[in-house]
Amino acid sequence: MRELILYSTLFGHNLELSQLIAGCCPQMTRQALTEKSAASLINYDRLIICPCTYGDGYLTPLEEQFFHQVQGMPLPHLSYLVAGAGDLDYGHAAFARAVLIFDRTLHDQGARRLGAPIRVDYEETASGARQAVAQLKRVRKEPEHG
Numbered sequence: 040m041r042e043l044i045l046y047s048t049l050f051g052h053n054l055e056l057s058q059l060i061a062g063c064c065p066q067m068t069r070q071a072l073t074e075k076s077a078a079s080l081i082n083y084d085r086l087i088i089c090p091c092t093y094g095d096g097y098l099t100p101l102e103e104q105f106f107h108q109v110q111g112m113p114l115p116h117l118s119y120l121v122a123g124a125g126d127l128d129y130g131h132a133a134f135a136r137a138v139l140i141f142d143r144t145l146h147d148q149g150a151r152r153l154g155a156p157i158r159v160d161y162e163e164t165a166s167g168a169r170q171a172v173a174q175l176k177r178v179r180k181e182p183e184h185g
């Protein structure tokens with residue numbers, strides 16, 4: 040199983056979130072989203088993505104680039120979980136919305152959700168990592184099916 044954690048960050052909270060998850064999942068490769076083209080997702084079976092949200096519920100320009108690449112790719116071989124830190128002060132609709140955007144897009148491309156998208160406040164990255172790791176542990180215990 041080839042497993043990848045991608046993060047996108049300006050202030051470091053989603054970097055931290057990805058590090059905390061990777062700390063519990065040493066078999067996973069961790070990289071910045073900016074270092075990867077979406078085309079490389081073909082080489083992985085499992086993806087954890089930690090995106091950041093800016094500009095009132097939108098993606099950063101680099102996230103947008105990646106997002107548009109993903110939109111053109113069928114990903115039926117991939118399972119995924121999206122977990123990201125935002126800021127609750129931006130209100131319910133905009134809060135960590137990048138998480139929902141990536142979750143929906145990966146699902147629309149045929150990828151398999153490993154769990155509900157995880158959105159946490161930037162002060163709660165440890166809680167987000169715990170939730171993500173618990174979800175990964177749950178799916179690892181499930182029997183493989185086609």
Ligand SMILES: Cc1cc2nc3c(=O)[nH]c(=O)nc-3n(C[C@H](O)[C@H](O)[C@H](O)COP(=O)(O)O)c2cc1C
Binds near residue numbers: 054091092127134
């Ligand atoms: C200009 C600007 C716009 C932002 N817009 C949102 C937003 O719409 N929703 C949200 O949840 N957080 C928003 N944030 C907060 C960031 O998502 C939050 O600081 C998060 O920790 C950023 O991730 P990072 O630390 O990995 O860069 C915004 C921050 C800035 C500076």
